[in-house]
C-alpha cells in the first residue's frame with residue numbers, strides 16, 4: 069500500500085489529518101464536559117471559568133443511585149464512623165440516605181429508568197431488525213404485486229415528524245391501557261424503526277447475489293434454510309448497521325417517552341432532566357446520569373464497529 | 388446412471404419465448420454440451436432442469452419420473468453456476484461440505500468425503516482458505532468439488548470456465564474430462580466456446596434463439612451440419628457459405644460462386660443428389676476453409692483466383708481468395724502463399740462441400 073507520494077500530496081495529507089483532529093475535538097468537547105463534570109466535587113461543577121484540574125470523585129455516581137434527603141441535623145461522630153464509605157459521601161454533601169422501615173437502603177429512580185431504557189431499546193431493536201430483514205428479503209427476492217407502492221407506503225410512515233401523532237397516539241394508548249407500559253413503548257419504537265429497517269435491509273439484501281441462495285437450493289436446502297445459512301451471514305454487516313441505528317433511535321427517544329410514561333415504564337431520557345427542576349440542581353449527579361446513559365450506545369457501536377466499517381464481502385462471485 | 392428426458396419444453400419470460408419446444412433425451416453417463424450464442428436460452432434450460440426456473444409447458448423426466456413440479460432440493464441435481472457462487476463466509480472445506488450437511492451424513496463421513504474430493508481436485512491445501520483468497524481456477528475447482536461431493540444424479544455446469552484465461556481453460560477442460568471419465572455422472576455442460584464443446588462432448592446440442600438446431604456427436608455436427616446456422620456456428624474459422632449456381636454443360640458439372648468466373652468442377656452425381664434444387668436458384672454451397680485446396684501453379688480443375696488477405700495463425704494461414712466478386716477463405720500451411728495480391732489457383736474438394744436450401748436454411752444432405 070506504500071504508494072509514492074509527492075511533497076504536495078504529503079502536505080495535503082497532513083492538512084487533512086489536522087482538520088479531522090479539529091473536527092473530532094469539536095465533537096468530543098461536550099462529551100468531555102459531561103464526563104469530567106460527573107467526576108467533579110459539587111462546588112467545582114459550575115465555576116467560571118471551568119475547572120480543568122481537580123481530584124476526581126465518585127460521589128456523583130453514588131448519589132445518582134441512592135434515594136437521598138436533606139440533612140436536618142449533622143450526623144453524630146459515631147453515626148458517621150459507623151456508616152459505610154458511600155453513605156459518608158452522601159453525608160459529606162449535606163444529605164442522608166433514605167431507608168425504609170426495616171432499614172433497607174432505598175435506590176433512586178435512576179437504576180430502574182436505566183433498566184427500562186435497556187429493555188425497551190433492546191427488544192424494540194431486535195423486533196424492528198428481524199421483521200425488517202424478513203420483509204426486505206421478501207421484497208428483494210420475490211415478485212410482489214405493487215412492490216414500489218408498498219415500499220413507498222412503508223417509507224411514508226417516516227414522512228411526518230413523529231411528534232405530530234403524539235396526541236392521537238396518547239389517546240389510543242390510553243384506550244388500550246398501554247400508557248406507561250413496556251409493551252407500549254416497545255410497539256411504538258418498533259413501529260418507528262421498522263420502515264427504516266426495511267429500507268436499509270432491502271439495500272443490503274439486494275446486494276447479495278441471489279445465486280448464493282440458488283446454489284444452496286440446488287445443494288439440497290429449503291428456502292428457509294438457505295435464508296438462515298446463507299443470506300443472514302452475508303447480511304451481517306447490514307444487520308449490524310441497522311441494529312445500531314435502531315438502537316440509537318430507541319435509546320435516545322425523548323418526546324414519546326415523556327408523554328407516554330410516568331413511572332413504571334419511564335426511560336432514562338425523560339427522567340434525567342426531571343431531576344434538574346427540584347431545588348438547586350446538582351449538576352454533577354445529572355452529568356453522572358448522562359454519562360452512564362451514553363455508555364450502552366458507545367459500547368454497542370464499539371462492539372459492532374468491524375461490521376460497520378467493513379464493506380460487503382465480495383470476491384467469491386465472478387463478476 | 389441417470390437418464391434425463393426433456394419433452395416439449397416451452398418457457399416464456401413475459402412476452403418473450405426463451406425455450407421453444409425443446410425435446411432431448413440424455414443417456415445415462417452421457418456428457419452433453421449445450422452450445423449456443425449468448426442469450427439463446429442455455430442457462431434458462433439448465434435452471435429449468437435444476438428446478439430454479441418453472442417451465443410453462445412440457446415434462447422434465449429424470450429416470451422416467453416427471454420432476455417439473457418438484458423443488459430443487461428434491462431433484463438431487465448438482466449445478467456449477469456461471470458465476471461460481473462460492474459462499475463467501477465459509478471456508479473452502481465448509482463450501483464443499485455444505486451439500487453434505489443438508490443430508491443426515493455423520494461428521495466423520497463428511498470429513499472423509501470432502502477430503503477425498505479435495506484430493507481428486509488437488510485443492511487439499513486450500514481447504515482452510517476463504518473463497519476470496521482463491522484464484523479463478525481454484526474457485527472453479529471448489530465449485531466443481533461442491534457439485535461432485537454428494538454424487539448427484541446429474542451435474543449441470545453453466546460455462547464453468549468461461550471467465551478463465553486461455554491457458555487455464557485448456558487445463559481445466561482436460562481436468563473436467565478426466566473427472567467425468569472417472570465419476571461418469573450424467574452431465575450437461577453449457578458453453579459458447581465451440582472448442583470446449585468439441586473437446587468435451589459425447590454429443591453436442593446446438594441452440595439458437597431457444598430452438599434446438601442439431602444434436603449429434605462433435606464429428607457429426609462438424610461434418611454434417613443440418614442447417615446454415617449450425618454450419619456457420621460450428622468450426623473456426625467459419626465455413627464459407629455463398630450462393631451457388633450449378634452449371635451442367637453436357638459433359639462436366641461445375642458449381643460457380645460467381646457468374647463471371649468458371650465454376651469449380653464437381654462429379655456428375657451431384658445433380659442426382661440435388662434433386663432438382665440445382666435449377667431453382669435458391670442454393671447455397673458451404674465449404675470449410677480446409678476444403679478449399681490452393682495451388683501455386685495452374686492445375687487441372689483449379690480456378691485462378693486472387694489472394695486478397697493473409698492471416699497467419701501460427702501453425703497455419705487463413706487466406707482470403709477473391710473468386711470474381713465472391714470471397715472464399717482457404718486454409719493453407721504456414722507461409723504457403725507469400726504475399727497478398729498474388730494470383731494462385733483454387734479448387735473445392737467435392738467430398739467436403741455442403742449444399743443448403745437458402746429459403747429454409749436446411750441442408751440438402753448431399754454427400755459426395
Ligand SMILES: Nc1ncnc2c1ncn2[C@@H]1O[C@H](COP(=O)(O)OP(=O)(O)OP(=O)(O)O)[C@@H](O)[C@H]1O
Pocket residue numbers: 400405423424425426427428429430431432469579
Ligand atoms: N429472469 C428473466 N426475466 C426475463 N428475461 C430473462 C430472464 N432470464 C433470462 N432472460 C432472457 O432469456 C434469454 C435467454 O437467457 P439465458 O440466460 O438462458 O441465455 P444464455 O444462453 O445462458 O446466454 P449467455 O451465454 O449470455 O449466458 C435472454 O434473452 C435473456 O434476456
Ligand SMILES: [Mg+2]
Pocket residue numbers: 429430431469545
Ligand atoms: Mg448463461
